[in-house]
Amino acid sequence: MKTNTKLLLTIVLLLLSLSISHLSPNVAWAESGSLKATNFQVDVKPEYDAPRTLVIYQGDFINPGTETIKKDTLISFIIPKGAEIGMACEITDQGGHDCQPYTTQDLDDNKVKLSWKITKDIAPNQKYPAYLEFYYDNGSAAPNKTFNYIFFPTDDIDNLDLNIVAPKNASNFVTTPAASMTGKDSKGLDRFSFNYKNQTPKDNVAVKVDYTKPDNKPSFDQPQIGESNPQSLSPGWNSQLSKPEVLIPILLFVAILAGILILGLNRDKQPAQGTYKGTVAKKKGPVSKKLSKAEAGNQEKRKLRQMLLDGKIDVDTYNQLLAEIKEDSK
Structure with a gap:
């Protein structure tokens, strides 16, 4: 039974690493020079x-x-x-x-x-x-x-x-x-x-x-365009995570893997355990809502930044409007 558990763990870890590589924004994508x-x-x-x-x-x-x-x-x-x-x-x-x-x-x-x-x-x-x-x-x-x-x-x-x-x-x-x-x-x-x-x-x-x-x-x-702009993970990746078509499959996949992993670990000790009832799905709503609100604030900051670069507003006006956006995002 221990051998089966180790094999199950190996398979789960392999699937998890492959899924992370697939979901990461740093994968190798197909490129075209036709534009x-x-x-x-x-x-x-x-x-x-x-x-x-x-x-x-x-x-x-x-x-x-x-x-x-x-x-x-x-x-x-x-x-x-x-x-x-x-x-x-x-x-x-x-x-x-x-x-x-x-x-x-x-x-x-x-x-x-x-x-x-x-x-x-x-x-x-x-x-x-x-x-x-x-x-x-x-x-x-x-x-x-x-x-x-x-x-x-x-x-x-x-x-x-x-x-x-x-x-x-x-x-x-x-x-x-x-x-x-x-x-x-x-x-x-x-x-x-x-x-x-x-x-x-x-x-x-x-x-x-x-x-x-x-x-x-x-x-x-x-100008202060935001608290930070991570360079290894661009702001756009956060906006992708806020989309239901991206977020929901990720959460479901993680929940399934977690269930398989826990069942495998508990099989020796508790062979009669029922199916795993995780809490990942319950967290889906608040996480998506929080990211959407943050992305909305970042979108306003980007528009404000462009207006400054285009000369439509001065630095003082920019800083005043930026402070209002930050206050609304709290």
């Missing part, structure tokens, strides 16, 4: 609201083929190694940010490939808007600062706009090559713009930046 970006924008903002460099990718992808690109296909971007991910999101039809669980894969030359699964089928000629925000250390040091920014396309891009924004109190700001257009951003900072047509994954875009600044003080105080 194409029609309009894509990259904003590079050194010392914007942190001593590091803020980079924002955003744009519309499209299915240029004749067959539907299926849900769960990967979309990928290349970012600097060591970057801190702020948001990795699909853009909803209402303009909101639906952040997704993502994986990262180390590449050579201090690069990382970040990927997430698209959550819907993309029909031929249908658009798929995406948004990625991260911070990284460009390695420059005061007072004479210099760094090289390189954008690595992962898909074909019809039209690419690259904007480099000079920090406040910077002098002698020079880009190499020279920008095709200069102006001001929504915050009044100097903006240096570049435009590229018909880019492919082989067409890397490199710009060298030089400027003088005696310190690493950012142009603006950093």
Whole structure:
């Protein structure tokens, strides 16, 4: 009987490890290179609201083929190694940010490939808007600062706009090559713009930046967009767990495994025991409700963050509205 119990335990542990690997957001997903970006924008903002460099990718992808690109296909971007991910999101039809669980894969030359699964089928000629925000250390040091920014396309891009924004109190700001257009951003900072047509994954875009600044003080105080944004488990994974179609099967599977395990352990001591009556299912409602409330608060914070970056509100208004969201989430 003890041999049977050990065998049962081994089978249960094996099933549990396989299920965890399947449910984890860091699994290897199928990838497709059939998406194409029609309009894509990259904003590079050194010392914007942190001593590091803020980079924002955003744009519309499209299915240029004749067959539907299926849900769960990967979309990928290349970012600097060591970057801190702020948001990795699909853009909803209402303009909101639906952040997704993502994986990262180390590449050579201090690069990382970040990927997430698209959550819907993309029909031929249908658009798929995406948004990625991260911070990284460009390695420059005061007072004479210099760094090289390189954008690595992962898909074909019809039209690419690259904007480099000079920090406040910077002098002698020079880009190499020279920008095709200069102006001001929504915050009044100097903006240096570049435009590229018909880019492919082989067409890397490199710009060298030089400027003088005696310190690493950012142009603006950093907004508090939330208590934390875990990097190994993105905010989008929490939103996935709050969905009944994901949460309920997980809870049922855990309950079944727990029942099998307890029956196996108690068989020798209490062979006449009845079926396991766990309490996991009773916890299902409160857990889902709590996650949904937290996700709702995070969604409002993301919208607020985007309004700040777009210049629709100032930092003081942002902080006031953020405090109200936090109070409502308690």
